Amino acid sequence: MNKTIKVAVALSAAGVLALTGCGSDSGSGSDSDSINVVGYSVLEQANTEVIKAFNDTDAGDGVDIKGSYGASGDQSRAVEAGQDADEVHLSLEPDVTRLVDDGLVDKDWKDNDTDGICTQSIVVMVVQKGNPKGIDSWDDLAKPGVGIVTPNPASSGSAKWNLLAAYGSVLADGGSASDAEAYMKSFFSNVVALPDSGRDATTAFTSGTGDVLLSYENEAILARQSGTDFDYVIPDSSILIQNPCALTKDAPKAAEDFMAFQKSEAGQKLYAETGYRPLVDVGDVEVDGANDPSNPFPDPKKLLTIDQDFGGWSEANDKYFGDGEDGNTLGILTKIQAESGA
The missing domain is CATH 3.40.190.10 (Periplasmic binding protein-like II)
Incomplete structure (x- = not known):
């Protein structure tokens, strides 16, 4: 990369x-x-x-x-x-x-x-200018009083990437599937908005909703290029969005x-x-709006992938996001979200 x-x-x-x-x-x-x-x-x-x-x-x-x-x-x-x-x-x-x-x-x-x-891109955490709540890790998102904005997985693909990044952060840190599920219960209890799309989520956050927005890295960079005044954090663990x-x-x-x-x-x-991580070598150039324009796409310490860490979308979509219709099993994250009332 x-x-x-x-x-x-x-x-x-x-x-x-x-x-x-x-x-x-x-x-x-x-x-x-x-x-x-x-x-x-x-x-x-x-x-x-x-x-x-x-x-x-x-x-x-x-x-x-x-x-x-x-x-x-x-x-x-x-x-x-x-x-x-x-x-x-x-x-x-x-x-x-x-x-x-x-x-x-x-x-x-x-x-x-x-x-x-x-x-392609990765999941990042967008925070208010100056990061007043000191959010820099997935653990911070489960703390009391932290309001999370992320799109709704029922309509948005961005939402599914975000939720797998959150769930996978526990596994990347050596936790078990049970640990990850427990974390996601705390995570969903802090969700304050589930807009229909990634762009709607950005609009909600920049309008004053929540303390942290889970977003595509490219969306955060593009917004800053266009004058939106917020910061974004690349957590130690993220997922490669393709x-x-x-x-x-x-x-x-x-x-x-x-x-x-x-x-x-x-x-x-x-x-x-506009902030996407290129698929091919595009030369030695800068990206305005990135945290470091001369090194705009640093690799997180752990970069999860859908194929290596979740068995590919053919397995992961039903396992984590199944809607329970037509005899299908209710997905792990769908169930936790429903039980949380988010």
Whole structure:
């Protein structure tokens, strides 16, 4: 993972926290000059510059890219229900798997150089300026009087990454599964808001709700680039967030070209500008808004991964987030959340 990424960024102060949700109901995969991208909420601002740069290439010249952004689970269900999509760029793998199961995305969507990933980040703790409550560890989040803001796992992919990072922090410190469950009970007792999406959670926190926001690192960096005055902490233990992207079966050639650009050095550098940890080497540059612009993406002491530490999403989604419907078992974290009343 690159540790020396540098990029200077000029962004609109209003843009990062705007909930524009630029939905599009027109256009289809049959139009070779139009692409419908359906993405998770936090991606919207980053995609703006990536799309502009793609349109400046030969492959992207004249291609009209329409975007719809919202909570990842809701976006996935919308595509399943018929929303036009040529590319889906969502928060986590199960939201793409739903579309594979529905016959909208090919089963081999992960058979490529990035294993189906377009962007990546880690979970960080966003705190009020000056960190008045001294929050710097997962243990601090379970202390009395600490108000936590995190999205709702029923709708948001970001929420699932956050909760696995919290649960996994106990395992990373040598604790047992029982210890982790006990910790999560204290964690949920401190949750003061469960907004629908990662972007909604940022808005709630910057509007004065809570003492700490669990968030994508890139969301924290982008907000600070846009003038939001808060701090963020990289805890000793975090989880590698990997956001999948896939084409629908009837996607035009232009959509293939756009995805190739997203994964290229040029595309990944643009994503790095808004705080994503790049998939490829993008050179020795700085990232404004990072705690250390010359070393914007330091590795935490322990970086969990969904595959190595939780058995992959095919196992983890039901085990931790199962909803108990259709005969399925209620997930570990779903049950704890329900019992907490959060």
